[in-house]
Amino acid sequence: AQSVTQPDIHITVSEGASLELRCNYSYGATPYLFWYVQSPGQGLQLLLKYFSGDTLVQGIKGFEAEFKRSQSSFNLRKPSVHWSDAAEYFCAVGGPTGGGNKLTFGTGTQLKVEL
Amino acid sequence: GAVVSQHPSWVICKSGTSVKIECRSLDFQATTMFWYRQFPKQSLMLMATSNEGSKATYEQGVEKDKFLINHASLTLSTLTVTSAHPEDSSFYICSAPKPGTVAEAFFGQGTRLTVV
Numbered sequence: 001a002q003s004v005t006q007p008d009i010h011i012t013v014s015e016g017a018s019l020e021l022r023c024n025y026s027y028g029a030t031p032y033l034f035w036y037v038q039s040p041g042q043g044l045q046l047l048l049k050y051f052s053g054d055t056l057v058q059g060i061k062g063f064e065a066e067f068k069r070s071q072s073s074f075n076l077r078k079p080s081v082h083w084s085d086a087a088e089y090f091c092a093v094g095g096p097t098g099g100g101n102k103l104t105f106g107t108g109t110q111l112k113v114e115l
Numbered sequence: 116g117a118v119v120s121q122h123p124s125w126v127i128c129k130s131g132t133s134v135k136i137e138c139r140s141l142d143f144q145a146t147t148m149f150w151y152r153q154f155p156k157q158s159l160m161l162m163a164t165s166n167e168g169s170k171a172t173y174e175q176g177v178e179k180d181k182f183l184i185n186h187a188s189l190t191l192s193t194l195t196v197t198s199a200h201p202e203d204s205s206f207y208i209c210s211a212p213k214p215g216t217v218a219e220a221f222f223g224q225g226t227r228l229t230v231v
Contacts, residue, residue, distance in 0.1 A: 032218040043121070043208055043222040044159075051217070090158065094218040102149065103218070107158040 002027045004093050006106035013081050014114045021076040021109050023091030033074040034092040034103065035065055044090065050074060061085070086113045118142075119211050121223025128199055128230055136194045136226045138165075138209035144189035145211035149220070150182075153206040162207075165192040199230040 003026045013019050025031055032051050036044040048059025055067040065076045074091060091106040120139045128134050138148055146167045151159040163184055164172040171184035181203075183195040196203055207226045213219040 034218075036222075041124075041206075041225065041227065043119075043224040044210075045222075046219065049219065102161060102164065103220070104161075105158040108156075110156075 002031070002093050002095070002104045004091050004104055004106035006089075006091055006109050008109045009107070010110045010112065012112040012114060015083050016080050019076075019078045019081045019085070019111070021089050021091075021111070023074045023076065023106060024072050025074060025091070025093045026072065027093050027095060029095060032094045033065075033067060034094070035059065035063070035074075035076045036090045036092060036105075038088045038090065038108075040087075047076070047089075081111075081113055083113045083115055086111055119145075119209065119221040119223045121209055121226055123226060124224055125227040126229070128228070130200055130230055131198055133195055133197045134199055134228060136196075136207055136209075136228075138192045138194070138211070138223050140190045140211045140221070143211075143214050145192075146189060147212055148186060148192040149210045150184065150192075150194050151208045151210070153208060153225075155206075159208060162194075165194075167192075196228065199228070201230045204228055204230045 005024045007022050034049045035047040038044050047063045048057050050057050050067045058064050063078050067074050088108045088110050090108045092103040094103040118141050122137045148165040150162045152162050153159045161174050162177045165184045165186040167186045173179050186192040209223040210220040
């Protein structure tokens with residue numbers, strides 16, 4: 001069975017500081033990995049995704065993530081956080097054996113940005 | 116660009132009544148849509164897969180008779196919460212596969228259901 005673990009429930013960073021949100025996954029084959037962001041009361045917006053190839057992927061809003069198969073991780077990073085980045089971030093895993101578009105989400109990390 | 120529209124964005128209903136939530140794909144067709152439920156400060160849990168022209172596939176533990184799903188057209192799926200109870204209060208989100216991709220999806224804005 002596929003699963004996703006986001007060990008940090010809450011993270012607080014100062015504006016301008018760097019950010020790393022952790023994500024570990026369990027999947028029986030090569031996974032499709034995603035990071036989504038959710039603002040209060042809103043749906044999810046895709047930040048970036050990894051399917052294959054270069055293990056460092058670039059996304060929107062200056063975010064990037066690195067796939068590390070040996071560590072089963074897909075951590076999200078941003079060099080300099082902006083106050084507007086405060087939101088809930090979800091890591092998700094999917095793939096062919098999971099029915100393609102059937103995603104399993106982590107429990108999310110709530111990001112707070114201090115001015 | 117292609118988006119998924121979910122309506123209503125919020126609804127309050129009395130216990131025992133039914134509530135219908137609509138999920139529409141705009142500018143693209145979706146033979147499959149997904150319904151998720153999100154409890155406060157928790158992750159999204161897949162409830163069911165909606166299949167156009169056939170029965171929905173429910174995840175383990177989800178009551179089929181309580182959460183009725185209808186996917187009558189290639190652009191519309193509906194979730195009806197029947198005989199709603201306060202414990203059904205939650206945030207419901209739908210998604211539709213992004214055309215031409217394998218695992219990407221567009222998500223609706225979500226519906227905040229409060230049962231009083």
